[in-house]
Amino acid sequence: MEIFSNILIYFVIVPVLTLAGLALCSNKGIKAIRTVAVAGASVLVALAIYLVYLFLQARGAGDTSEMILRTDVTWFAPFNIKLALGVDGISVVMILLSAFIVFAGVFASWKMNPLPKQFFLWFYLLSTGVFGFFISIDLFTMFMFYEVALIPMYLLIGVWGSGSKNYSAMKLTLMLMGGSAFLMLGLIGIYFHSAADGNLTMNVLEIAHNDAIPHQWQLWLFPLTFIGFGVLGAMFPFHTWSPDGHASAPTAVSMLHAGVLMKLGGYGCFRIAIYLMPFAANELAWIFLTLTGVSIVYGAFSACVQTDLKYINAYSSVSHCGMVLFAILMFNTTAMTGAVLQMLSHGLMTALFFALIGMIYGRTHTRDIRDMGGMMTIMPYLGVGYVVAGLASLGLPGLSGFAAEMTIFFGSFEHSDMFHRVLTIAATCSIVITAVYILRVVGKLLFGAVQNEHHRELTDASWEERLSTATLMLSVAAIGCFPNFFVNIISDSFLPVVKALGAMI
Amino acid sequence: MDYSQFLFMPQEIGLLFVFLLVFIYDTFMPARMGKHLPMFATILTALYTVYAFFPCPDSWGMAFGGMFESNPATWVMKNILNVGVVIVMLQSIKWTNDDFVSVRRGEFYELILLTLFGMFLMISARHFLLFVIGLETASLPIAALAAFEKRYYESHEAAAKYVFTAVFSSAIFMLGISFVYGMSGSLYFQEIGSQIVGVKSPLLILAVAFVIAGVGYKLSLVPFHQWTADVYQGAPTAVTSYLSVISKGAAAFAFMVILVQVFGAVYSQVWQWMLYAIIILTITIGNLFAMRQRNLKRFLAYSSISQAGYIMLGVIAASQVGMTSMIYYVLVYIFSNLAAFGVIAVIERATGRVTMDDYNGLFKTNPWLAFTMMLAMFSLGGIPPFAGFFSKFFIFVGACHTGSVAIYVLVFIALVNTIISLYYYLLVVKAMFIRQDECVIPYIDSHWTEEIALTVCVMGIIAVGVASGIYTFLNQVTETITPMFNMVG
Numbered sequence: 001m002e003i004f005s006n007i008l009i010y011f012v013i014v015p016v017l018t019l020a021g022l023a024l025c026s027n028k029g030i031k032a033i034r035t036v037a038v039a040g041a042s043v044l045v046a047l048a049i050y051l052v053y054l055f056l057q058a059r060g061a062g063d064t065s066e067m068i069l070r071t072d073v074t075w076f077a078p079f080n081i082k083l084a085l086g087v088d089g090i091s092v093v094m095i096l097l098s099a100f101i102v103f104a105g106v107f108a109s110w111k112m113n114p115l116p117k118q119f120f121l122w123f124y125l126l127s128t129g130v131f132g133f134f135i136s137i138d139l140f141t142m143f144m145f146y147e148v149a150l151i152p153m154y155l156l157i158g159v160w161g162s163g164s165k166n167y168s169a170m171k172l173t174l175m176l177m178g179g180s181a182f183l184m185l186g187l188i189g190i191y192f193h194s195a196a197d198g199n200l201t202m203n204v205l206e207i208a209h210n211d212a213i214p215h216q217w218q219l220w221l222f223p224l225t226f227i228g229f230g231v232l233g234a235m236f237p238f239h240t241w242s243p244d245g246h247a248s249a250p251t252a253v254s255m256l257h258a259g260v261l262m263k264l265g266g267y268g269c270f271r272i273a274i275y276l277m278p279f280a281a282n283e284l285a286w287i288f289l290t291l292t293g294v295s296i297v298y299g300a301f302s303a304c305v306q307t308d309l310k311y312i313n314a315y316s317s318v319s320h321c322g323m324v325l326f327a328i329l330m331f332n333t334t335a336m337t338g339a340v341l342q343m344l345s346h347g348l349m350t351a352l353f354f355a356l357i358g359m360i361y362g363r364t365h366t367r368d369i370r371d372m373g374g375m376m377t378i379m380p381y382l383g384v385g386y387v388v389a390g391l392a393s394l395g396l397p398g399l400s401g402f403a404a405e406m407t408i409f410f411g412s413f414e415h416s417d418m419f420h421r422v423l424t425i426a427a428t429c430s431i432v433i434t435a436v437y438i439l440r441v442v443g444k445l446l447f448g449a450v451q452n453e454h455h456r457e458l459t460d461a462s463w464e465e466r467l468s469t470a471t472l473m474l475s476v477a478a479i480g481c482f483p484n485f486f487v488n489i490i491s492d493s494f495l496p497v498v499k500a501l502g503a504m505i
Numbered sequence: 506m507d508y509s510q511f512l513f514m515p516q517e518i519g520l521l522f523v524f525l526l527v528f529i530y531d532t533f534m535p536a537r538m539g540k541h542l543p544m545f546a547t548i549l550t551a552l553y554t555v556y557a558f559f560p561c562p563d564s565w566g567m568a569f570g571g572m573f574e575s576n577p578a579t580w581v582m583k584n585i586l587n588v589g590v591v592i593v594m595l596q597s598i599k600w601t602n603d604d605f606v607s608v609r610r611g612e613f614y615e616l617i618l619l620t621l622f623g624m625f626l627m628i629s630a631r632h633f634l635l636f637v638i639g640l641e642t643a644s645l646p647i648a649a650l651a652a653f654e655k656r657y658y659e660s661h662e663a664a665a666k667y668v669f670t671a672v673f674s675s676a677i678f679m680l681g682i683s684f685v686y687g688m689s690g691s692l693y694f695q696e697i698g699s700q701i702v703g704v705k706s707p708l709l710i711l712a713v714a715f716v717i718a719g720v721g722y723k724l725s726l727v728p729f730h731q732w733t734a735d736v737y738q739g740a741p742t743a744v745t746s747y748l749s750v751i752s753k754g755a756a757a758f759a760f761m762v763i764l765v766q767v768f769g770a771v772y773s774q775v776w777q778w779m780l781y782a783i784i785i786l787t788i789t790i791g792n793l794f795a796m797r798q799r800n801l802k803r804f805l806a807y808s809s810i811s812q813a814g815y816i817m818l819g820v821i822a823a824s825q826v827g828m829t830s831m832i833y834y835v836l837v838y839i840f841s842n843l844a845a846f847g848v849i850a851v852i853e854r855a856t857g858r859v860t861m862d863d864y865n866g867l868f869k870t871n872p873w874l875a876f877t878m879m880l881a882m883f884s885l886g887g888i889p890p891f892a893g894f895f896s897k898f899f900i901f902v903g904a905c906h907t908g909s910v911a912i913y914v915l916v917f918i919a920l921v922n923t924i925i926s927l928y929y930y931l932l933v934v935k936a937m938f939i940r941q942d943e944c945v946i947p948y949i950d951s952h953w954t955e956e957i958a959l960t961v962c963v964m965g966i967i968a969v970g971v972a973s974g975i976y977t978f979l980n981q982v983t984e985t986i987t988p989m990f991n992m993v994g
Contacts, residue, residue: 076973078829078980079902140898144889151888154931158939166939170931177927181920184898188905189913 006071007051008085011095011131014043015124022121030116037120041103044131048099055092055489066205066496067137075141079191084138084203089490090340091134094260094267097344098134100475101259101351102127105252107468108355111362112160112250119160122152123252130260139187139202139272143180146268149261150176153245153253161248172245176232183228183268189221190276207276208500215279222280225273226288233265233325234318235288236295243302246314251358254310258317259351263343266324270336270497274328278500281331286419289329293423295322300433304440309357309367312437313350316393319430320346326427327408330420331501335411336494337487338404344479344486345392345400352389352472356382359465363458369441372455373448379460383446385469390438392476395431400479405431407483513568513575516557516583517625523553524618531611539607543598546614547954550594554587565985571693572632577982579629582758582832589751589839590621595958596847597743600854605656606741613653616646617747624755631766633682633692636759640678643755644671644723647748651740663739670722670732678719684712685767694766698992702770713768713776717783720763723756724813727786734794737806742853745802746846749809754835757813761820761828762989769992772823780821781911785918787814792925799860801849804929805842808885811926812838815897818904818919821912823993829983830896830903833976837884837896840965844881847959848874855949861933865942871949875937877959884966886930887923892970897923899976 003009018040025032058068067086075081087095105123112119129149136142150173157169194201196212207213213221231238242262246254274281299319306312320342327339359382360375361367376383392399395406412424450456461469479486511518527546534542565576594614601610623642630636648671652664686692688708689700701709722729737745768776791811798804816838819831851874853859868875884893901916951959969975 076899077977078826079899081973144894147889147894151883155934155938158935166935169939170928170935173931174924174928178921178924181917181924184901185913185917185920188902188916191902192905192908 003071003073003083003085006069006085007047007054008069008071008087008135010047011044011135012128014040014047015128015131018124019121019128022117022124025117027115027117033117033120034110037106037124040124041099041106044099044127045103048096051087052092052096052489055087055089059492064492072203079140079202080200081140081202082138083136083141085135086137086205087135089493090267090270093340093344093486093489094134094263095131097263097347098127098130098260100471101256101347104351104355104468104471105255107464108255108358109250109252110464112252115159119156119250122156123256126152126156126253126256126261130256130264133264134267137204139191139204139207142204142268142272143183143187146183146264147177147180149264150180153249153257153261156253157245157249160250160253162250163248164244165248168244168248172241175238175241179228179231179238181228182224182231186221186224186228187272189217189224190272193217193221204271204276208496211500213277218277218280219283222273222277222284223287225277226269229265229268229273230288230291230325231265233262233269234295234299234321235265235325236291236298236318236322239295239299239318242318243311243314246317246354247308247310251354251361254354254358255351258314258354259347262317262321263324263347266321266328266339266343269325270328270339274331275497275500278497281329282501285329285331289326289420289423292322292326292329293427295319296326296427296430297433300430300437303437304433307368307370309360309369309441309445310354312369312441313353313357316434316437317346317350319434320350320393323405323408323427323430326423327411330412330415331498332411332414333491333494333498334414335408336498337491338407338409338411340490341400341404341407341479341483341486345404345476348472348475348479349389349392349400352385352469352476353393355465355469355472356386356389359461359469364452364455369444371451372445374446374450374455376446378450378455378458381461381466382469385473386446387442388473388476390442392480394435394438398477398480400476403480403483510568512561513564513566514573514629515561515564516580516587517622517629519553519557520618520622520625523549524615524622527611527614527618531615539610540602542610543594543601543614544954546618547591547594547598550587550618551591554584554591557587558584567631569635571695572635573626573629574631575629577985578828578832579758581979581982582628582754582835583625585832585836585839586621586624586751586755589754589843590617590747592839592843592847592958592961593617593743593747593751595954595961596746596843596850598954599952600741600743600850603854606653609653613650613743616650620644620646620650621751624752627755627759628762630759631694633685633694636763637675637679637682639759640720640723641675643752644675647671647744647752650744650747651736653744654741657739659739660741661739663736666732666739667736674719674722674729677715681712681715681719684708684715688712694763697767698769701768702992704771705774709771710775713771714779716763716768717776717779720756720760721783724753724760724816725810726783726813726817727790727810730787730791730810733810734803734806737809738800738802742802742846742850745806746843746850749805749846750835750839750842753809753813753816754839757816757820757831757835761831764820765823765989765993769823769990770994772993777821777823780817781915784814784817784821784915787811787817788919788922792922792929796925796929799862801859801861801864801933804861804933805845805849808926808929809842811922812842812885815900815919818900818916821915822903822907824903824906824990825983825987826906827903828986829976829980830900832979832983834896834900836975837892837965837969840962840969841881841884841893844877844959844962844966845885847955847962848878848881851949851951851955851959852946855951856946858946861936862942863946864933864936865940866945867937870945870947874949874951874959877963878937879934880963880966882930882933886927888927890967890971892966892968895970895976
């Protein structure tokens with residue numbers, strides 16, 4: 001079995017083994033469940049770091065192939081469906097991000113109650129889908145893993161969530177599955193036009209090199225795939241699942257969903273929609289640029305008027321994820337680099353936010369900022385964490401948000417025409433709005449007067465909460481201080497896409 | 506008469522042997538041995554299923570002057586049905602030994618085996634006379650089965666509804682055939698097929714419509730579906746599960762053979778558009794009605810109506826890929842639906858409760874039943890990594906293979922309906938896992954035969970999709986009958 005000699009497959013095997021291990025634990029044995037969950041997450045982090053090392057080594061040795069660690073194993077021969085593995089710089093950093101967030105998520109749900117075993121089972125099924133999506137380059141397997149990652153959300157929110165969880169869980173699942181209905185039709189269409197000579201294929205690289213999709217087909221396959229992934233990327237007007245879903249989800253699920261799952265949307269738009277259909281991408285970019293532009297500003301404004309901490313953060317995610325899609329649609333290397341940095345930055349920072357909100361909520365049992373205040377004196381560790389996340393979100397130099405947003409806006413401004421410039425300026429305004437809602441929350445929640453005397457008896461973070469948040473805070477700072485390290489990994493991955501787009505202009 | 510022709514029908518003859526043995530056991534064994542009859546019949550059928558899986562050499566060909574065809578595709582289809590029947594039998598062993606049913610348990614197994622024989626004839630028939638014999642054999646005994654719970658009023662109602670619909674549909678079907686006979690002077694599929702090339706007459710359109718209506722009732726395609734919900738609800742659950750998967754699977758295969766072999770020449774002129782409209786109606790109406798059901802048997806009745814619409818997507822492709830995907834879909838559907846019905850049967854037998862609200866909080870008391878039901882719902886809804894996802898994807902790909910934009914639109918409508926169906930499948934999951942209830946169903950100690958049946962279904966749901974060899978194998982099988990599709994135009 002040659003596939004087992006490829007390290008990438010272990011990103012799927014490890015979560016599956018963790019699932020099996022969890023299934024063997026008894027319902028009562030919380031220690032065993034935690035041990036298995038932590039072991040799985042640690043192995044994933046170690047694998048991800050090793051993968052980065054392998055990637056840098058391969059590039060350092062002069063390997064300039066588009067994807068490294070390629071393995072093809074035929075799966076469904078009649079449709080030429082393969083288990084095609086391969087990574088480029090973008091997938092590598094995405095895998096790294098996912099591993100860190102899974103790791104932090106396990107510790108954030110340390111005291112999960114009730115049914116911890118079932119919770120971690122679904123949690124790891126979701127992780128399997130996420131990793132599977134990033135390692136595969138075959139349309140069918142990508143789509144399959146994409147859906148594997150979606151469905152556990154229903155039960156994770158429905159069983160362990162809070163608030164109007166039934167409504168949110170159903171809304172989120174149906175909207176995301178609705179997106180995947182578009183996507184499936186788009187993928188089938190791409191498959192049937194993947195090769196001019198009749199050797200149909202599902203392999204992304206082969207389809208891109210064949211470049212055989214007729215232009216009139218691209219014009220309606222591109223919107224199908226872009227909207228399909230855009231729903232998950234919370235693109236306006238398909239973002240409405242996001243605030244409800246995030247607000248109702250349990251902490252670790254919000255972290256994983258906002259931190260990683262929404263990135264699947266951006267990644268898919270880039271890897272499938274734009275890369276495979278550059279003609280239609282050029283033709284139709286203006287529609288989606290406008291929509292994502294609206295996402296950015298609208299999300300930021302909505303966040304200003306919310307009083308529920310999770311809603312604030314969910315709308316802020318709409319705004320930041322809109323920026324990812326916005327930058328991807330700028331079609332130049334600088335902006336696209338910014339987009340991937342923004343994915344990393346937003347993933348870590350939002351996961352940190354949601355982890356902190358979950359921890360605060362676990363103590364105060366409210367998420368309404370009007371009922372809280374003075375948290376900085378009561379729980380200084382969590383308070384400092386919140387400030388770090390907030391400053392990263394509004395783009396303070398030295399933290400991840402600055403590096404990402406600066407790159408995006410520099411890249412966007414490279415376009416000299418009026419349309420792009422106006423949109424860019426509008427999008428830039430969101431930074432200011434972000435500062436408004438972040439500072440409003442920080443001022444009220446952390447430094448305001450204590451609203452409830454009972455809150456004075458609350459304790460600060462426990463060791464596992466400190467571990468979870470410290471991982472994320474250090475990562476946010478690392479991206480902010482050493483963005484070049486990440487830029488070096490990802491930068492050459494854009495060349496084939498930009499080349500394909502350039503050939504169209 | 507050349508008796509060696511019977512070598513072409515090893516599966517049918519084996520089935521008749523099983524039937525005769527069960528009949529002899531039922532008639533001649535002393536009454537105290539009667540309680541072992543269900544087990545006897547099930548083990549015998551299981552052994553026969555294994556036997557039938559190994560084809561005799563040189564058993565492919567035409568028999569009885571071309572009335573009966575045996576080829577790899579019919580062989581594989583019959584095997585799939587056999588597997589389903591074994592699961593149904595396993596699920597009903599406990600039920601047939603209940604006090605009220607046990608006096609008639611012999612009939613249950615005999616009638617199931619006989620109707621299966623009728624379905625085999627439908628699958629292999631290449632002449633309309635034989636086909637009608639098969640159709641009737643496969644339909645009428647089901648009315649007796651539906652009336653099996655004599656003490657319930659609903660069961661009688663179900664039987665009456667079924668028998669009237671069946672008779673009426675057969676009449677329409679035969680009227681359609683008589684038109685065809687008048688036009689072509691033959692009842693052989695292939696002869697008719699070559700006779701009607703280039704024919705453009707309203708009579709032909711009427712004939713096709715009648716044939717579609719006649720077989721469509723067995724598949725419960727809209728607008729021939731009215732009997733479905735009442736019969737599914739009233740009939741005993743074992744009969745319902747048999748009706749919903751085995752009967753439907755056989756009819757789907759036979760339907761495709763008739764449409765392609767007899768009416769293949771008028772595909773794009775006549776029946777593609779009829780089927781197009783029927784598919785949209787079937788999927789959509791099945792889904793919309795399913796959303797409102799509280800009784801789970803009615804719920805699965807409407808869900809299986811919409812599933813029949815998805816199966817028809819393979820038929821409308823009228824190609825080898827379409828046929829492979831259709832057979833594969835039926836296989837997956839057998840496992841998924843039988844898992845769902847199996848859980849319902851267990852709970853109904855133990856507590857008599859069948860509404861969705863009764864399932865509230867089921868996960869707390871019966872985690873394995875709830876887990877099985879959840880897998881069944883996910884598979885029916887097309888969620889990976891379960892088999893239903895693969896079968897849905899492949900049937901869509903099979904349909905799009907024709908390449909016309911209209912079919913892409915059809916697939917899109919089907920995809921949107923998948924989301925609607927997901928909504929109501931998730932309602933069941935929500936009841937079991939999320940909702941709470943004071944009078945939750947207590948722990949049920951299910952019988953080991955039911956557990957085996959459910960385990961087989963769960964393994965099927967998990968393995969049939971991921972194990973790509975099954976689809977590849979089916980593809981090789983249908984490649985042997987590719988010439989059948991040459992007529993399509």
